[in-house]
Amino acid sequence: MGNGYWQIVLRVNLTTGEISKEKVAESIWKKYLGGSGYGAKVLYDEVGPDVAPYDAENRLIFAAGPLQAAKQTGAAKFTVISKSPVTGIFGESAAGGTWGASFKAAGYDALIVQGKAAKPVYLQINDDDVEICDASKYWGSDAYDAADGILGDCGLEKASICTIGQAGENKVAIACIVVDKHSFAGRCGLGAVMGAKNLKAVVARGSKATPVYDAEKLKGLNKDINKSIHDNTKDWLRLHGTPFVEIGCDQAGDTPTKNWQLGGWPEGAEKLGVPAYTDTLEAKPHACSSCVVGCHRDITVAEPQEYAMKGPGPEYESLGMLGNNCLMDDVKALSKMNDLCNRYGVDSISMGSFLGFTMDLLEKGIIKPEDIGGVDLKWGDKENMIRLIHELGMKKPGFGELFADGIVPAAKKFGPEAEELAPHVKGLDLPAHDPRAFFALAVNYATGSVGPHHERGNPQVASGGFLLPEAGVSEEVDRFKMEDSEYVAAKYQDYGTLTQAICHCKFMFFGGYSLTNMLETMNALTGWDWSMEEMLRTAERIFTLQRMVNVKYGIDRKDDKLPAAMFKASEDGGRAGKAPHDFEEALDRYYDLRGWDNTGIPTHATVSSLGIE
Numbered sequence: 020m021g022n023g024y025w026q027i028v029l030r031v032n033l034t035t036g037e038i039s040k041e042k043v044a045e046s047i048w049k050k051y052l053g054g055s056g057y058g059a060k061v062l063y064d065e066v067g068p069d070v071a072p073y074d075a076e077n078r079l080i081f082a083a084g085p086l087q088a089a090k091q092t093g094a095a096k097f098t099v100i101s102k103s104p105v106t107g108i109f110g111e112s113a114a115g116g117t118w119g120a121s122f123k124a125a126g127y128d129a130l131i132v133q134g135k136a137a138k139p140v141y142l143q144i145n146d147d148d149v150e151i152c153d154a155s156k157y158w159g160s161d162a163y164d165a166a167d168g169i170l171g172d173c174g175l176e177k178a179s180i181c182t183i184g185q186a187g188e189n190k191v192a193i194a195c196i197v198v199d200k201h202s203f204a205g206r207c208g209l210g211a212v213m214g215a216k217n218l219k220a221v222v223a224r225g226s227k228a229t230p231v232y233d234a235e236k237l238k239g240l241n242k243d244i245n246k247s248i249h250d251n252t253k254d255w256l257r258l259h260g261t262p263f264v265e266i267g268c269d270q271a272g273d274t275p276t277k278n279w280q281l282g283g284w285p286e287g288a289e290k291l292g293v294p295a296y297t298d299t300l301e302a303k304p305h306a307c308s309s310c311v312v313g314c315h316r317d318i319t320v321a322e323p324q325e326y327a328m329k330g331p332g333p334e335y336e337s338l339g340m341l342g343n344n345c346l347m348d349d350v351k352a353l354s355k356m357n358d359l360c361n362r363y364g365v366d367s368i369s370m371g372s373f374l375g376f377t378m379d380l381l382e383k384g385i386i387k388p389e390d391i392g393g394v395d396l397k398w399g400d401k402e403n404m405i406r407l408i409h410e411l412g413m414k415k416p417g418f419g420e421l422f423a424d425g426i427v428p429a430a431k432k433f434g435p436e437a438e439e440l441a442p443h444v445k446g447l448d449l450p451a452h453d454p455r456a457f458f459a460l461a462v463n464y465a466t467g468s469v470g471p472h473h474e475r476g477n478p479q480v481a482s483g484g485f486l487l488p489e490a491g492v493s494e495e496v497d498r499f500k501m502e503d504s505e506y507v508a509a510k511y512q513d514y515g516t517l518t519q520a521i522c523h524c525k526f527m528f529f530g531g532y533s534l535t536n537m538l539e540t541m542n543a544l545t546g547w548d549w550s551m552e553e554m555l556r557t558a559e560r561i562f563t564l565q566r567m568v569n570v571k572y573g574i575d576r577k578d579d580k581l582p583a584a585m586f587k588a589s590e591d592g593g594r595a596g597k598a599p600h601d602f603e604e605a606l607d608r609y610y611d612l613r614g615w616d617n618t619g620i621p622t623h624a625t626v627s628s629l630g631i632e
């Protein structure tokens with residue numbers, strides 16, 4: 020009998036060309052699970068505070084989890100982890116597609132890349148055969164063309180590929196990793212770390228089935244879980260994808276609007292959301308491996324010619340950031356912008372943040388068009404938005420160079436007024452959910468391991484009936500309540516930590532996937548016979564380890580803060596007159612709950628009781 024793990028980590032040193040396979044004991048997997056849990060352990064052990072994100076000594080970890088062995092719906096994810104060039108701290112981003120399952124089937128739980136190749140290379144993993152191959156002819160290609168070319172050269176049937184575009188090559192800090200031309204490890208600039216290592220792509224193909232503890236039990240669980248998730252999501256998430264929530268989020272005052280200044284934009288949301296999105300873009304579902312939901316969209320824009328494209332459609336986050344946040348309501352133009360972000364390989368969330376921020380600075384007279392290369396960018400100015408996406412992707416002088424290292428260095432160049440308007444925490448741009456619409460999100464954004472993230476804890480859903488009764492959140496939460504916001508934030512962070520570590524899709528939660536489902540699946544996979552308490556304790560251990568990584572990199576309470584705008588209520592929209600308050604008190608309670616001292620550092624007693632070495 021197996022336990023859902025190979026207990027093998029592949030390590031590739033691009034400087035020396037050395038490739039090794041390391042045995043990692045079951046006790047480590049039991050403590051840190053995989054995905055971002057295992058990645059945090061590698062960063063803590065191997066990447067010190069003196070290593071900069073683009074240094075050869077930084078590690079880039081591609082980690083699968085036990086769930087890939089389950090072949091359960093949602094078990095398509097894998098996580099990429101590194102010291103982030105956007106924040107300088109723990110960075111991670113999950114992606115779907117088929118890469119995680121292919122990599123796991125090749126016989127590994129994680130891949131650690133270190134060093135820097137002397138010339139552009141790609142890594143080819145074909146079961147036991149692992150090779151470093153020349154990628155010189157693809158350097159300069161976009162992420163899609165590189166994927167087609169490299170897969171063609173490999174000639175491996177059913178192989179999957181992670182690529183970077185020109186943005187990663189140019190070390191644009193918000194560069195992402197593109198998976199199978201359809202899924203994205205979007206946040207934290209991990210594509211730029213790939214670029215700094217001269218690593219254009221990682222191909223994976225596997226033919227092995229990971230042994231599991233109780234295959235029969237797992238089969239029964241999968242059957243029930245897959246059916247209920249399919250039934251619970253088919254009329255919304257499968258039918259329309261994440262754009263389904265665009266109008267509801269706008270009504271709740273949750274979607275950033277005009278660089279986070281307005282409380283809603285109903286006329287714009289109607290043009291971007293469902294059914295306009297589905298009808299205009301001829302949107303069809305697209306699924307990651309083993310998934311019965313298929314939340315991604317395949318879209319087609321045939322005309323006008325300047326926006327023509329075919330491929331993955333924008334998710335809600337891209338609609339919110341490139342649309343509402345920039346007052347840009349043309350869903351075809353937005354699809355083109357999203358397609359360009361995908362091909363250059365840049366995070367469309369941060370791209371929308373940069374553009375909305377720049378529009379705001381120009382309107383307020385804080386900067387002039389000459390400061391960004393002579394472009395007079397207005398709200399909703401789609402032609403110039405497209406132009407600036409090209410410029411950032413290629414890191415061209417002007418806007419491209421200005422924002423190449425992220426929003427904080429850009430804002431600093433324009434002084435305190437600009438810095439005050441920059442919507443970020445720890446250097447990472449806020450995603451498309453507003454803490455003024457859900458106060459627990461304020462605590463979550465301020466304390467999240469990577470900075471503000473829409474997936475590493477999404478406590479806002481507790482106000483919509485998506486609860487965690489096994490973790491003590493059994494009643495719908497008042498979204499405008501600071502009292503208990505720390506508790507709700509912590510519990511949803513722990514849930515997010517588990518999904519990122521076992522490498523499961525968080526959207527399964529919206530189909531009714533409970534902590535009990537997760538526990539039963541984990542026990543069938545591993546034979547660990549965990550109690551719910553043990554599983555939740557493991558989440559706390561991993562989250563605390565991630566905090567310890569950040570503490571090692573200089574993070575403490577001074578960094579757990581939000582942009583000033585998040586404490587200013589708007590006059591209009593679904594959150595009119597509301598804003599988080601008594602935030603420092605909530606932070607005190609949060610630290611207490613986590614067992615951290617009042618400077619935000621985990622105490623020795625906490626570290627020891629969680630069994631972190």
Ligand code: SF4
Nearest residue numbers: 307310312313314524
């Ligand atoms: S719900 Fe969406 S993101 Fe999650 S596994 Fe399915 S297709 Fe992929």
